[in-house]
């Protein structure tokens with residue numbers, strides 16, 4: 797088994813799906829959390845000057861989606877064939893489209909409040925409803941894949957911002973709960989560092 801090191805900020809953010817994949821697979825991961833004070837001096841170590849970065853036996857992989865898909869393939873969570881993998885990716889990408897509606901980079905607190913309310917109350921609910929309509933059975937690709945972990949982790953973040961956001965989409969809510977109840981994932985969730993995002 798290779799040695800794995802994940803570099804990211806002390807946040808869930810773009811790294812949490814990767815951490816959840818390792819937890820589900822029961823594979824050891826050195827979860828290196830670089831704080832914001834330390835970051836300017838470490839930025840040059842990362843090929844794109846950004847994180848997350850996964851180091852596999854000393855070789856770096858960048859871009860959270862690429863890392864997630866690589867890890868999922870390594871641990872048989874990427875889909876049993878190309879079609880299933882594509883359905884998993886379709887779900888992940890659609891969920892990321894939803895998450896990108898949040899005003900992540902807005903610095904003005906007043907503007908951010910307004911943009912956040914519009915995203916959570918107007919823009920995101922119909923997008924969630926579309927996914928609800930497409931979800932058949934227990935898992936999106938017809939088997940448990942990384943796409944379901946992306947949904948669960950993103951739903952967790954949306955619920956922290958608006959606790960009733962999944963009430964109109966009970967199948968998505970149940971999927972998030974099903975993933976978070978998986979024994980290895982539940983064990984990780986019970987012990988993971990508490991972070992705001």
Ligand SMILES: N[C@@H](CCC(=O)N[C@@H](CS)C(=O)NCC(=O)O)C(=O)O
Pocket residue numbers: 809810839845846847848858859860861
């Ligand atoms: N497309 C990249 C985006 C990575 C990214 O934006 N990382 C941010 C944190 S979420 C970062 O490293 N920011 C610090 C910087 O750019 O100096 C990915 O998905 O990995």
